Structure formats: structure tokens, C-alpha cells
Amino acid sequence: MTKVELYKSRVFVTIIHLCALGQFAYGLYYSSFEVQRSYKLKTSVSRRLVPEALSQKVRFLSYWSLIIQALYYVVSLVNDFVGTNELAPKNAPTIRKFKDYLMATLAFPVALNVGVTFWTLYAIDRELVFPKVLDPVFPSWLNHVLHTNIMVFIVLELFTSYRAYPKRSKGLTGLAIFMVSYLIWIHIIKHYSGVWVYPVLEVLQLPQRIVFFVAVLGFTFALYLLGEFLNNIVWAKEVKLAKRKST
Template sequence: MTEKPYALIHASILGVTVFGIWYDYVYVVFPREIAPEGQWKLPWKGRSKFLTMWNLVLQTIYFFIALLNDFIGSNENVPAKVPLIRKVKDYIFSSLAFPAAMYVGVTFWGLMAIDRELVFPKVLDEFFPTWLNHLMHTNIMIFIFLEMFLTYRPYPKRKRGILGMTLFLVTYLIWMHVIYFYSGLWVYPILQVLNWPLRIVFYLVSLVFGIAFYMLGEFSNNKLWSKQISQSKRSGRKKTN
């Protein structure tokens, strides 16, 4: 595939994610009785408390970098010299964009199927459009799987990849507890009904899920691009000889 179709696809996805962020910020307004006073003081109209928004911003950053790579980097499977922006793009996809998109999508719809009041109470439907909900929790999985099929990337060493994903989740957990410390409010209702031992178990299970989604990405990439991975390894051996 030439660079132009890559750029068209990446620009289209970038446009969708940017539009979702803009629409949510400008047009989605929750009444004070739904969004408590303490949470209105948070950045981005209080949206910074949600992992969904962290992920949507992350996906936007990734596809912006992917678009830049289409113009100033390289989409060759095994380029003779890998541009820096291509290295950044590949690492962000592997360690952050793919596992985060899958984590947000799967956990959100999984909890919705169990008891939606624990994650997205029905009262929000009046103020939050269904299409925007799917953009944030469904489309992000479709887009990241499309990218998995679209371009090849060598996965980093597993420790480096999982470390990046873990730091992302831990940073969010710290931010969530900062919010609780100052407001006395939990971001997600499910945390309100759990005691501290069960919350810790919930966090550990969440981390295991994150690692599992990272491994899913690595496995899928290795299956889809097995020929390119072999070619890359042969090329690497030649350079060291």
C-alpha cells in the first residue's frame, strides 16, 4: 500500500476522535445533581476523571503520530533505517494504544452487561448520546484492530512493553485516588460499593486484564505479520555480522 491510502485512513480516524472529544466538551453537559460540585472543578469539565477520556486522548495522539509518520517517516515493513517517529509510533501502539483501547472497550461493555449502574447509570442516557458512547467505547476497538491489520510493527521486548502499559494504568489509578482524597467521591460507582480489600483485588485484576490485552496484541501481531517478523530478524542478524 502506498503512503497516500495510509494517510487517508489515519486522517479519517483522527478526525473522528478529535470530533468526539470536541463534541463531548462543547455539547455534553451533565446537571449538577448528576455531576457533584467537587468534580466540576476538575480539568476538562470534569472529564479528566474518566479512563475513557484518557484513552480517547491517547488514541488521538497515536493516530496523529501515525499520520505524521505517513508523511515524514516510513511505513515499509523492514526499512533500512527506521525513522525516530516510526519507532515512537510502533512503541505507543504496542504498549499503550492497543491494550488501552481493548481494556476500555471490553471492561466497559462487560460491566454494562453485568450492571450498568456500576459504570454508566441509565440517568446519563438523557445527556450523553448513544453514538458518542459507541465512539468512545466501541469504535476505538475497531480502529485499533484496523491499524493492527493495516501496518506492521515489531513489538518491543515484553518487559518494556508491559512496563509502559502498567505505568499508564498506575498513573490513572493514582489520579483517581487524588480525586477521591480531595472530593470524597469515587469516579466509578462500582468502587463505592466495594470495601478496601475488594478494591485492591479489583485493581490487581484490572492490571492482569491490562497485561492480557498487551499479550493479545503481541500474539495477534505475531500471527498477522509472521513473514515480516522473520524478515526483520534476518535483517538484524545481517547487520550484526
């Protein structure tokens, strides 16, 4: 069985979805109820990087990304049992259409945005995104669930489950609404709290922040196009064959 034929095995695809959902759901649980030890940190700047209340957690794109991943794999599991994983179904059920749209518009580009941006800044200067002072209270495995495994599983999903991409204008519009809403959200937080959610924004001047935000948006849109391109490349032959059989 080749990698592009794995979608034919419902058991295999379901196991992948269960593994992904299990760790992302546990990551949400742990970050919501177990990471409650910020009082051990000496500075207020460090404490705010370990959010305890839900209102603090939703400041971070990593948390939103984790919610998106958990939601996507819940939808995927529902589709595995009551929907269809066929390449070109004549009448795709609503759950399958929603799964495909969620993957294309949010799950893939946001996951790669979070992972690549985090580890790039971490490599440049980890103090900008994940200061060493957090190591005693924020386990490394949770850090990898938030910033590494989201990329691993969504790329694996790309190669094991086909999805029909929406019309590009609709897909990019959905992604733009989400990303712009988040950028507005962190500015609202800055207005009322007086501090930026991410330390990297504290060291940037206004022109640099504008360039940074534009670059983040441009990078995210590029990731959407990358996902669409890879999907078409990986599944091109199988889609053509499936369409021939259905006619």
C-alpha cells in the same frame, strides 16, 4: 491485495488514519464543549458523571484513552508522510519508532481495556458505569466513540499497519507506569472529593476493590501480550520476506 499487504498502499493506510483521527478528534471536541448540560440531571451523583470542566474530564480513563487514540493517529499520519511504513526498514526514523512504541504500549492495550471493561460492566449492570439517567444528555454515538470505536479502529490498525514491538520489559514498564499512575490519580480524587470516580467502586468493599484493581492491571498486561502475539502471527511471513529482501 491481501489484508497483510494493505500497508503497501499509502493511500489506504492514510485514509484509515484520517477517518480514525477525525472521529476521535471530534469526540474530544464534543465532549469538551458540547456536553455541558449536566444541570438537567436531578441528582449530584448523576451530574458528576457528565464532566464539564477539563479537571472533571481527566478523572475518567475513557477520556485519557480518547486522547491517546487521537495522539496515536496524529503520529501515524505524520509517519505516513515523512516516516515509513516499511516492515523492516534498515534505519527507522524517530517518528516511526515512536508510533510503534505508542501503539504497543498504550494505544492497543488501553483501548481494549476501556472497551471490554466498560461493556462487560454495562452488560452486568449498566447503572454501575453508565446510568440510564445520562441518556438524554450524553449521546449514544459519543458513548460508542469512547468505548466501541476505539477497539474497532485499533484492531483494524493491527491488521493494516505493522509495528515493531519494543523489548517486552520496556513495553510493560511504560504501560505499568501509565496504569498505576491512573489508579493513584483516582485515589487522590477520592481522598479530596469523598466519592469514587466510578459508581462500581462505591459498591465494592476494600478487599473487593483490591481484587478489582489487581484484575484490571493483570487484564491490561494480558492485552499487551495479546497485541504482541497477534502482531507476530499476522505479520510473521511478511517480516521474514522483507528481511530476506533487505539482506
